[in-house]
Every structure is written in C-alpha cells, then in structure tokens.
Amino acid sequence: MTIGVLGLQGAVREHVRSLDRLGAPTRVVKSTVDLDGLSGLVLPGGESTAIALLGENGVFDRLRQLVAEGLPMFGTCAGMVLLARDVQGRALPHLGAIDIAVARNASGRQVHSFEATLRIDEIGDDVPAVFIRAPYITRVGAGARILARHDGVPVMAVGGRILVASFHPELTEDLRVHRYFVETICGLRREGERG
Numbered sequence: 001m002t003i004g005v006l007g008l009q010g011a012v013r014e015h016v017r018s019l020d021r022l023g024a025p026t027r028v029v030k031s032t033v034d035l036d037g038l039s040g041l042v043l044p045g046g047e048s049t050a051i052a053l054l055g056e057n058g059v060f061d062r063l064r065q066l067v068a069e070g071l072p073m074f075g076t077c078a079g080m081v082l083l084a085r086d087v088q089g090r091a092l093p094h095l096g097a098i099d100i101a102v103a104r105n106a107s108g109r110q111v112h113s114f115e116a117t118l119r120i121d122e123i124g125d126d127v128p129a130v131f132i133r134a135p136y137i138t139r140v141g142a143g144a145r146i147l148a149r150h151d152g153v154p155v156m157a158v159g160g161r162i163l164v165a166s167f168h169p170e171l172t173e174d175l176r177v178h179r180y181f182v183e184t185i186c187g188l189r190r191e192g193e194r195g
C-alpha cells in the first residue's frame, strides 16, 4: 500500500511527514505515472489556482479517471477546493469529486489565519486545526456529510471515499485526521496494529 501526496505545489512535505509518522508508505506525485498503483491520494493546501494550472498538463485528467474509479482522496484547504463540485468566485479547473460548494479565502487574508480545536465526528474532540486563508464549505449536497464545524460553518466533510477539510491537520502534531483517512477512508491498517 502506498499513499500518494500530490506534489505540484503547497504543503507537500508536511503531509508526507504526518503519513511517515503513521507508518504509511508515501509517494510524492508530480506526473501521471506517479499515480499508478496508489491506495489513496492526499491533495495538499497551497494555492489552488497554481495547483490547478500545473495540474492541467494531464495530471488532472488522470485524477478525474481515478475519482471515477473510486480512489480514496483527502483534500486539505486548496486541495478541498480542487475536489469540490462547485467553486464560488473565479472559475478554476477542478475535479468535482465531492458534492459540496466552497468559497475560497472565506476566512480572510493571510494575516487572519488562526488555530482552533474542533470536535470531529468519527474522530474525536479537541482536534487541533490550523486555518490559513481557509476556504469554507457553503453547500453540502445529498452525497456528502458534514464531519466538523467551526463557529457553525462546515469545515470538514466526507462523500463516498472523498474526505475534505478547510484546515491543515499536517501542520499539527496530532495524527488523528490522517489516521482516519488511511484507516477508515482508504481502509488500510498495518498488519499487527489494533484499535
């Protein structure tokens, strides 16, 4: 089993580090060949317009196929924007993999980035979350389910095998969100590991 981390731009190393700490083998994905044989894929935060621009060289077309084939994916921040069905504001190529709408940069400018703790369904309480110019979820369709809110606004959702979060769990030491992706969404558990 190998979990890919889309490595076109953004917080790539941080996700690799969190997955490493969980003991999950990883591969940084820069081109379509890197997408073969993965058990799951993380789409990091960064700048969604930059990632979309770089992805339109063929990587996004392959990702659209893999979404249709049911490859589990986890998008954080800009990665969530790329996985959403509808992106409000400026048009940008995206994957439409989960039935939600998002508004980009909804939590304001970089200077307004903040940290919070969240209660996340199926994961637990007091999960630390770093928000950096975070997109917010503005609509959740019938095919998706809200897992967490911040100040009443949905910030984490799941739809089928697609998990999305407005925030950056990879910038904290808490591994519960990555563990949930690997074990529950990808359905992988290391041999001999329990609970």
Ligand code: GLN
Binding pocket: 044, 045, 046, 047, 048, 049, 076, 077, 078, 079, 081, 104, 105, 132, 133, 134, 135
């Ligand atoms: N708002 C940024 C975007 O849509 C995302 C910021 C982030 O990933 N930290 O590109």
